[in-house]
Amino acid sequence: MPFSPLARALALTATLAMAGLSAQTAHAAAPIKSPFPKKAGRLAAASCPERPLSTGGIPRGREYLGAVMKCLDKSWAAYVRKAGRSLGRPVVRYFDExxxxxxxxxxxxxxAAFYCTERATLVFPLTGSWIEGRTDLYPMKVAAHEYGHHVQSALGIRKAYEMAARARRERDGDLKRRYELQADCLAGVFLGSVWGSLGRPQRDWAALLDTVKATGDEDGERSHGKGASRASWLERGFRSGSPATCDTWSATAAKVS
Structure with missing residues (x-):
């Protein structure tokens, strides 16, 4: 039996209401659209040989990080340019204490280190267990993570994240973890792009993953993610080489725990 005009109108209203609900649900699951366009592709392979963190008993943390920063500036500026945006160099400040x-x-x-979002400034203390006396890749990973926040700012991710957090009046840290885990993934993308120039065996990558697993926030404030989540997103970026795989915003809650 054909529907009356009223019935058709009611059916259309219900359909539109369901579509709106689906859109709201999707928005709730992924509050930030991935800003990594296909045209930007992968982060280009580059050379970034490590400098020694100490020679003759003299700490060389500033020289080490300065060399890493030059690599980060060059690699990410080229990628962001392909993405249709510009990436200004961040200010870098070093402190002995x-x-x-x-x-x-x-x-x-x-x-360990941090990024001042409002001033586009990377801050690196040159003392502490995160950098002193280390022979592994952890200092490079930390620098790449903090630079990842600079990339997030340039691509509009930080602004969208802050707006979403205010709109939700978020207190459980879910969006904050997605933001931080994305920076871990972007760090992995960078490390993968320069891996061939580091001259390190594969076991050094496995050792870094173990170190990162120990940096999780299983207890206390849940802002950066559990160790297993941090290592997983770092590995994801490293293996893919593509920032587009760092879409933590549409990931399930279990993957950003």
């Missing part, structure tokens, strides 16, 4: 304040805020407790 933690300070009371930096970038107009208290020095973050227990932070």
């Amino acid at each position: 933690p300070q009371r304040t930096v970038c107009g805020m208290p020095w973050p407790e227990h932070a």
